Amino acid sequence: MDIQRITSPGGITAFLVEHHDNPLIALRFAFRGGSAQDPEGKGGLSYFVTGMMDEGAGDMDAAAFQEKEQELAVHMDFNTSRDLVTCSYQTLTARKDDAFDLLKTVLTEPRFDADATERVKGQILAGLKLDQNNPVNVASRAWSELAFDGHPYSLPIKGSFDTVPAIMPEDLKSYANRVFARNNLIVVAVGDIDPETLAKDLDHIFGGLPEKSELASVPDAKLVSGPVREIVEMDIPQSIVQFGQQGVMRSDPEFLPAYVLNYIIGGGGFNSRLMEEVRVKRGLAYSVNSHLFPFQHAAVFMGRVATKNEAVAESLSVIKQELSRIAEEGPTEDELDDAKRYLTGAYALRFDSSSSIANQLLFLEVEGLGVDYVHERNDLIEAVTLEDVKQVAHRMLGTDRLITTIVGKPVEAEADPSLGEMA
Structure with a gap:
């Protein structure tokens, strides 16, 4: 382009x-x-x-x-x-x-x-x-x-x-x-x-708009200290669990390693660690995923799992164990190569129509990345090393900070002290 x-x-x-x-x-x-x-x-x-x-x-x-x-x-x-x-x-x-x-x-x-x-x-x-x-x-x-x-x-x-x-x-x-x-x-x-x-x-x-906006000042957000959880009772057979904690800001030099890491954890569908451990190996849930949300005044690493009420505690235990393991050991070289191969190969699909091109360029400008980022992005992904990903994994994935909300009628989660105090 x-x-x-x-x-x-x-x-x-x-x-x-x-x-x-x-x-x-x-x-x-x-x-x-x-x-x-x-x-x-x-x-x-x-x-x-x-x-x-x-x-x-x-x-x-x-x-x-x-x-x-x-x-x-x-x-x-x-x-x-x-x-x-x-x-x-x-x-x-x-x-x-x-x-x-x-x-x-x-x-x-x-x-x-x-x-x-x-x-x-x-x-x-x-x-x-x-x-x-x-x-x-x-x-x-x-x-x-x-x-x-x-x-x-x-x-x-x-x-x-x-x-x-x-x-x-x-x-x-x-x-x-x-x-x-x-x-x-x-x-x-x-x-x-x-x-x-x-x-x-x-x-x-x-041109007819006011020259200057009158925006109220918004402070940077400090997430509540975890681990902490809240259960919202709803009479449904399957609970929805949302978990997350502090992520990495888009302007942070470690954002791209965190982005690659998230693909490995839960952003890569059936190629992700959480899907392999929670669904494929144990059959605890139909879906489990994770995302990075770099807002203007906060950064969040967040995941979600949907599972039957009887399996909430076990699902969360598996998720916490896997996050802790990645935080301590990092991913493998093969996982990193697979993630980079997908993320670079799929990037062109974001530019398959006029509307999608406009959307991508808009958010490049919102995030202050500049026009050249389109041409540099895949090289920046390729430059992410295993040591980079291990370092950001250790920084981002400590499970002693998890903030968790559960909607449904979980059988065992309320009694699980490892999930943190009830809010």
Whole structure:
């Protein structure tokens, strides 16, 4: 790929991958903020805002706006995470001008009408009721509340039954005004557009936004000291167990060794240690996995296993033993070679469409890695040594720090002192 950095006359920058094979343009952009910017007592505000972005703008109410979307055949999808509000926007080249006019109106003149606000609020509350019966969602929410106690990351992104009803149209407007700003903006464009045209369009779409955001300061999160556990009783035959602890920040020099290590532990499907020990050898669970989550203000190594209630304690015991063994011994040379071979070979699959290219480049910019990372990344993975992985394994995998939430009716886990004190 030829990745260009474009700067508009108004000073807005963007990555561009220009190709004219198809008459399509994919935009992917983000504003730093996310749910960590939700004010006290208004949890779920960022999520609510993203649900309102197609509910009217300018002189169009919700019905007129959605009719215009269909007429122009644009794809628009706003989402929020703990640190970002993102949008995926796609249009046909022939309808670019009208489509970009519509996007400009969405960003600079969102309506947040009272009737649409109440309708979307009802949809969010209905979704929260469904989430109450989803053990995976319950385990994830309980883990965040336990691990990030007192930090904005401890609050659910979608809000709660206490906070969502309190959100009013003026709250939505206030959030958009504070967060949607030019100094807070990251943009990627991929497809049938040239640099000169994109530069003008960047100013047209985003130039009317405030110059500076008004973000509240968010401190770095300190995870609760483990081992600690919480059991959420739910009358289901299979428990969901989420476990985790301090990970490695994306800016840390040891992140890539940790990334390779995670593939070996639980990120590699049937090639991973945990899948081999928990499912293949012992038949304790259908699935077990692990992930690294490098947030802006925290880093987490996290895993999940789903197993019958009678096997929770044994499954956790096997997981802890395997994590301890890797922490002490590290992986084998063969495991490292297999991990690097897969991770380098699969990287190209992340760039198989305009939208996926835009998504990858957006997060390179979010993480401050720079445009050259696309070409350097596989060499950096290949350069990871066994000693690098052993060192980060020893640093990251001490099981005396595990934070664990269990949703279900585990038979033995509550009495297992090795899981830590009950929260």
